[in-house]
Amino acid sequence: MTPPVDHTTATASTTPAAAGADASRAPGHAPSTTSVLLRLLHWGRPAVPRIVLGGLTALGASLLALAVPQVLRAVVNGPLLTSGSRVAVVEAAGLVLLLGVLEAFLVWCRRALILTPGTGVELAMRRDLFRRLLDLPVEFHDRWSGGQLLSRSMGDLSVIRRWMVFGVVMLCVSATTVVVGVGLMIATAPVLGVVYLAGAVPVVWLGFRFRQDYKVVARRARDQAGDLATAVEESVHGIRVLKAFGRGQDALDDFVRQADELRATEVAKARTQSRVTFALGAIPEAVLAVSLAVGVPLAAADRLSVGALVAFFATAAIVNAPVERLGQLLAMTLDARAATERFVQVIDTVPTVRDPERPRHLPARPREGSRVELRDVRFAHRARGRDAQAPPILAGVDLVLEPGTTTALVGLTGSGKTTVLQLVPRLYDVTGGEVRLDGVDVRDLTRDELRAAVAVAFEEPILFSASVRENVLMGVPDDLPADETQDLLDRSLDVARAGFARDLPHGLDTVIGEEGLSLSGGQRQRVALARAIAVRPRVLLLDDPLSALDVTTEADVTARLREVLAGTTTLVVAHRPSTVALADRVAVLEDGRITAVGTHSELLASNAHYRYVLTALESQDEELAAVDAERREQAAAGRQEEEREVDEVADESIEAVR
Numbered sequence: 001m002t003p004p005v006d007h008t009t010a011t012a013s014t015t016p017a018a019a020g021a022d023a024s025r026a027p028g029h030a031p032s033t034t035s036v037l038l039r040l041l042h043w044g045r046p047a048v049p050r051i052v053l054g055g056l057t058a059l060g061a062s063l064l065a066l067a068v069p070q071v072l073r074a075v076v077n078g079p080l081l082t083s084g085s086r087v088a089v090v091e092a093a094g095l096v097l098l099l100g101v102l103e104a105f106l107v108w109c110r111r112a113l114i115l116t117p118g119t120g121v122e123l124a125m126r127r128d129l130f131r132r133l134l135d136l137p138v139e140f141h142d143r144w145s146g147g148q149l150l151s152r153s154m155g156d157l158s159v160i161r162r163w164m165v166f167g168v169v170m171l172c173v174s175a176t177t178v179v180v181g182v183g184l185m186i187a188t189a190p191v192l193g194v195v196y197l198a199g200a201v202p203v204v205w206l207g208f209r210f211r212q213d214y215k216v217v218a219r220r221a222r223d224q225a226g227d228l229a230t231a232v233e234e235s236v237h238g239i240r241v242l243k244a245f246g247r248g249q250d251a252l253d254d255f256v257r258q259a260d261e262l263r264a265t266e267v268a269k270a271r272t273q274s275r276v277t278f279a280l281g282a283i284p285e286a287v288l289a290v291s292l293a294v295g296v297p298l299a300a301a302d303r304l305s306v307g308a309l310v311a312f313f314a315t316a317a318i319v320n321a322p323v324e325r326l327g328q329l330l331a332m333t334l335d336a337r338a339a340t341e342r343f344v345q346v347i348d349t350v351p352t353v354r355d356p357e358r359p360r361h362l363p364a365r366p367r368e369g370s371r372v373e374l375r376d377v378r379f380a381h382r383a384r385g386r387d388a389q390a391p392p393i394l395a396g397v398d399l400v401l402e403p404g405t406t407t408a409l410v411g412l413t414g415s416g417k418t419t420v421l422q423l424v425p426r427l428y429d430v431t432g433g434e435v436r437l438d439g440v441d442v443r444d445l446t447r448d449e450l451r452a453a454v455a456v457a458f459e460e461p462i463l464f465s466a467s468v469r470e471n472v473l474m475g476v477p478d479d480l481p482a483d484e485t486q487d488l489l490d491r492s493l494d495v496a497r498a499g500f501a502r503d504l505p506h507g508l509d510t511v512i513g514e515e516g517l518s519l520s521g522g523q524r525q526r527v528a529l530a531r532a533i534a535v536r537p538r539v540l541l542l543d544d545p546l547s548a549l550d551v552t553t554e555a556d557v558t559a560r561l562r563e564v565l566a567g568t569t570t571l572v573v574a575h576r577p578s579t580v581a582l583a584d585r586v587a588v589l590e591d592g593r594i595t596a597v598g599t600h601s602e603l604l605a606s607n608a609h610y611r612y613v614l615t616a617l618e619s620q621d622e623e624l625a626a627v628d629a630e631r632r633e634q635a636a637a638g639r640q641e642e643e644r645e646v647d648e649v650a651d652e653s654i655e656a657v658r
């Protein structure tokens with residue numbers, strides 16, 4: 001016997017690391033930049049050897065640059081001051097040239113070494129992020145906007161890649177160059193070296209201040225970029241509504257406002273960075289002026305050789321460049337920190353709907369059909385922004401779907417019919433009670449096994465940018481023999497009355513969905529229904545998937561469904577009395593419970609709430625038909641005018657963006 005499994009539904013969706021990624025946390029508790037960036041090692045490890053090698057070559061190039069002043073010192077103190085030998089000077093010039101060529105070669109090596117591994121790391125991170133997004137439950141996607149996820153998988157990962165291949169390498173190399181350079185300066189001219197070192201005090205203080213300020217704006221900018229992506233996504237997604245209601249200008253105003261907020265944050269970022277860059281450029285130069293004032297009298301008093309003085313200033317000129325660059329590199333590092341926080345915030349989210357550790361399996365498919373039982377099912381969504389739960393939607397649903405029967409679920413708008421449907425394939429998990437399929441609690445099954453047994457067709461059909469064939473066969477195993485697959489495809493299309501797809505420009509290979517041919521609402525619903533049928537599920541859940549069809553076509557499709565799906569247990573959310581009449585039984589959902597079950601005529605005779613719901617649905621149906629007819633008329637008359645206006649707004653938008 002399978003041991004009982006703990007079905008406690010986890011409500012905390014992020015690990016402490018992810019919670020730590022929240023920018024709103026008090027700075028005192030925020031994780032350090034190093035610990036955040038160290039998370040990247042998980043994906044960056046394969047690239048580490050090449051990145052380290054690239055860093056070493058870059059360091060070699062910097063050290064070669066630092067060697068030049070020492071040659072200069074030897075030339076000045078040696079041949080120039082003593083013999084004046086031209087040969088020695090030419091030899092020294094040759095050495096400097098050689099060092100320069102070697103330095104350039106090492107810089108090239110650095111670029112060649114670290115370019116490809118960075119893109120590999122980005123690819124691995126992008127793949128893992130997408131995998132996580134697919135694994136996360138619907139509840140997660142309810143809370144996260146598409147733009148935030150899009151910006152994490154595109155913009156943030158690019159920021160991280162650039163930091164990995166350039167930022168981290170150059171930060172280490174620059175810091176080492178500064179340390180070695182200052183060491184050489186102290187060795188060459190100790191007094192001047194100490195003067196130069198004193199300049200490090202304000203530099204470190206400024207760096208600390210910069211880190212505090214920049215960290216906040218860097219995170220804000222990344223979040224605002226995500227919001228902006230959401231605005232574009234929503235407008236493009238709802239472009240028809242915007243056009244139909246003439247709200248293009250409002251959408252544009254909203255977009256421009258958000259874009260302006262992002263611009264302001266980017267300006268604040270640039271200001272913060274330019275302040276520190278100015279200071280990091282000015283302080284070393286000021287220190288050099290002081291060094292000159294101290295060094296020249298020392299050289300005049302013969303307490304410092306001219307060669308040493310020249311070498312000190314030549315080294316300082318080399319060291320000043322990486323000091324000045326530190327501001328830019330620190331900014332890159334803090335940008336990468338913000339991007340990493342946002343990335344791990346998603347990757348660390350623990351799915352609340354997950355596979356059991358020791359899954360059970362469904363019994364062999366019963367000939368007469370599967371049995372679905374909902375026992376005292378309770379459900380509440382998690383309240384937004386808090387871990388608390390919103391008011392319950394289902395408060396103890398008891399319903400048994402007898403094998404091979406069709407049950408219609410009826411209730412007022414918002415009563416929770418779709419919610420009931422979504423609990424069966426675990427799009428959400430119940431917050432109380434249980435759902436059993438052929439005697440097995442659905443939470444004891446792997447999601448793959450459960451979802452292969454249960455197919456859903458939603459009212460809003462989502463088609464993917466692929467051919468009709470691919471869309472319909474989405475849930476069919478790839479290893480099915482070709483002729484069987486073709487039979488399944490043909491039968492599903494016929495039952496769903498989706499045969500129109502054969503007459504599309506490229507037949508069933510016509511690409512539909514976002515990037516393809518646009519289908520009408522009814523056509524989309526029929527393709528989506530064919531997709532659900534093709535899976536040959538044990539349980540078919542229909543969330544009013546025929547709402548866009550006329551009553552005759554709906555009756556025809558339903559009749560065929562009953563014929564073909566003998567042995568399939570069906571639960572259909574009914575919004576139209578015509579759908580209800582075709583079911584074997586009807587269940588009434590009221591106040592979060594099933595309050596009556598019976599045939600259409602039984603309930604009509606005995607249940608007042610059922611009669612009330614049917615009347616509401618009927619009048620709603622008539623109202624919708626009237627509104628639809630009116631809308632069509634208006635649309636035909638006003639379309640040209642409307643499109644002209646929208647085009648004008650679009651032209652203005654393009655101009656504004658330009």
Ligand SMILES: Nc1ncnc2c1ncn2[C@@H]1O[C@H](COP(=O)(O)OP(=O)(O)OP(=O)(O)O)[C@@H](O)[C@H]1O
Binds near residue numbers: 381414
């Ligand atoms: N993701 C969500 N987060 C919070 N509340 C939700 C969410 N989805 C639905 N709800 C709420 O749950 C309730 C039930 O919604 P559901 O879609 O199940 O109702 P329904 O009976 O199918 O409605 P309709 O007949 O209009 O399709 C509604 O009050 C709805 O606002």
